[in-house]
Amino acid sequence: MNPDSDPTQPVQPKVRPMMDVAPPQQPLTQTPVSPAPQTPQTLPSAEPSGTPAPAQTSSNEQSQPVTKPPKTRKNLVLVIIVAVVITLLLVGVAIFFYLRSNNTTPEAPAATQTAPTDDGRVGPEDIDQTISEIDNSLNSVNDSTDFGQNDLTNTTIGL
Amino acid sequence: MSDGGMNKRTKLFAVLLLLPLGILVPVLSIKSYQLPIVNAQTRETSAGLQNRQEKYRAAVADKVSTSEQERLKTRCLAVQTNIKSLDVRLGTIQTKRGEAYDAIIKNLSDLQTRLADQAFETSKLESDTSELTQKVNAYKVLMKDYKQAVSDMTAIDCTTDPVAFKGALEAARTKHAELITQVGGIREYVINTIKPSLEQIKQQLADGRTAGGNQ
Numbered sequence: 001m002n003p004d005s006d007p008t009q010p011v012q013p014k015v016r017p018m019m020d021v022a023p024p025q026q027p028l029t030q031t032p033v034s035p036a037p038q039t040p041q042t043l044p045s046a047e048p049s050g051t052p053a054p055a056q057t058s059s060n061e062q063s064q065p066v067t068k069p070p071k072t073r074k075n076l077v078l079v080i081i082v083a084v085v086i087t088l089l090l091v092g093v094a095i096f097f098y099l100r101s102n103n104t105t106p107e108a109p110a111a112t113q114t115a116p117t118d119d120g121r122v123g124p125e126d127i128d129q130t131i132s133e134i135d136n137s138l139n140s141v142n143d144s145t146d147f148g149q150n151d152l153t154n155t156t157i158g159l
Numbered sequence: 160m161s162d163g164g165m166n167k168r169t170k171l172f173a174v175l176l177l178l179p180l181g182i183l184v185p186v187l188s189i190k191s192y193q194l195p196i197v198n199a200q201t202r203e204t205s206a207g208l209q210n211r212q213e214k215y216r217a218a219v220a221d222k223v224s225t226s227e228q229e230r231l232k233t234r235c236l237a238v239q240t241n242i243k244s245l246d247v248r249l250g251t252i253q254t255k256r257g258e259a260y261d262a263i264i265k266n267l268s269d270l271q272t273r274l275a276d277q278a279f280e281t282s283k284l285e286s287d288t289s290e291l292t293q294k295v296n297a298y299k300v301l302m303k304d305y306k307q308a309v310s311d312m313t314a315i316d317c318t319t320d321p322v323a324f325k326g327a328l329e330a331a332r333t334k335h336a337e338l339i340t341q342v343g344g345i346r347e348y349v350i351n352t353i354k355p356s357l358e359q360i361k362q363q364l365a366d367g368r369t370a371g372g373n374q
Contacts, residue, residue: 082173085174085177085178085181086177086181088184088185089177089180089181092185092186095188095189096185096188099189121277123364124361126270127270127357127361128361130266130357131354131358131361133262134267134349134353134357137266138259138349140255140259141255141256141259143339143346146256147252147342149339152331152332152335156241157238157241157245157328158237158241159231159235159238
């Protein structure tokens with residue numbers, strides 16, 4: 001029987017010379033010459049063509065160690081999940097302490113320090129800078145807008 | 160096989176336990192932090208509001224006629240909607256204006272310290288800064304009272320107690336008028352007193368004087 005006649009079976013490299021003796025009755029073991037992992041099977045001539053594939057596989061499991069499904073991938077996923085959970089816990093604790101530290105009375109915004117002169121003494125330019133900063137602070141608020149004359153009149157509030 | 164199953168079960172149990180904790184802990188920590196503050200504020204507000212409501216009612220009890228009370232009952236809910244937006248705006252004003260005034264005082268204080276370090280006479284600047292600080296503190300008290308009155312207007316049940324609502328409105332109007340005067344006074348003081356003092360110091364420094372003072 002020609003191995004090529006069975007499409008489900010990969011073509012086996014002809015590693016053995018043709019012999020005029022009867023083919024072996026037992027399934028062949030893997031030869032080191034063949035690079036690709038061979039599907040464990042016997043020569044087609046040794047077995048009837050109607051042999052089902054699972055039977056072949058199960059018989060070959062006894063001769064070869066069964067490769068287990070990759071457990072490392074599952075373990076990696078679990079590790080990632082645990083790491084994420086721990087991170088979330090730490091973030092929660094950090095947020096708690098951050099909010100507690102922010103509960104202190106907010107300090108008045110630090111005014112821009114007047115740049116000292118080279119020798120650290122106050123000079124006319126420092127006074128100018130102070131005046132400029134005072135102007136900026138004063139101009140940042142609008143008295144007539146903040147406390148308009150008509151803020152609480154009956155007309156304004158709808159009374 | 161059973162050991163592998165137990166291992167899987169243990170890991171699954173650990174994940175199912177830790178995952179909700181990882182979400183609950185941050186949320187609960189934030190809520191538990193805020194809840195006592197909210198509760199304390201709520202308790203203070205209820206008791207304080209009742210006291211203030213009594214005062215408001217007492218202040219205008221004789222001045223609100225029955226017809227005006229009825230008119231207030233029908234319109235006060237719409238008024239409260241307008242007042243609520245004012246209340247929110249006042250919060251921003253209070254913060255921003257307070258920061259601006261504090262920045263001015265800090266500028267002057269820092270300058271005063273540096274001038275004093277170089278033995279420059281700063282008594283005038285010191286008194287000016289002290290006066291400004293008093294004005295700003297008075298403003299802050301007024302602002303707090305004004306905002307309180309406006310907030311109370313939104314909190315009072317005006318349909319059942321229109322007299323207290325009217326009293327809160329009148330109190331807010333009084334504080335508002337005082338505030339207009341106060342902030343105008345602060346601005347005028349900075350422009351007409353503080354800045355001329357600084358100009359004088361600048362001139363003295365430019366003249367090479369190491370000690371200030373009026374001459």
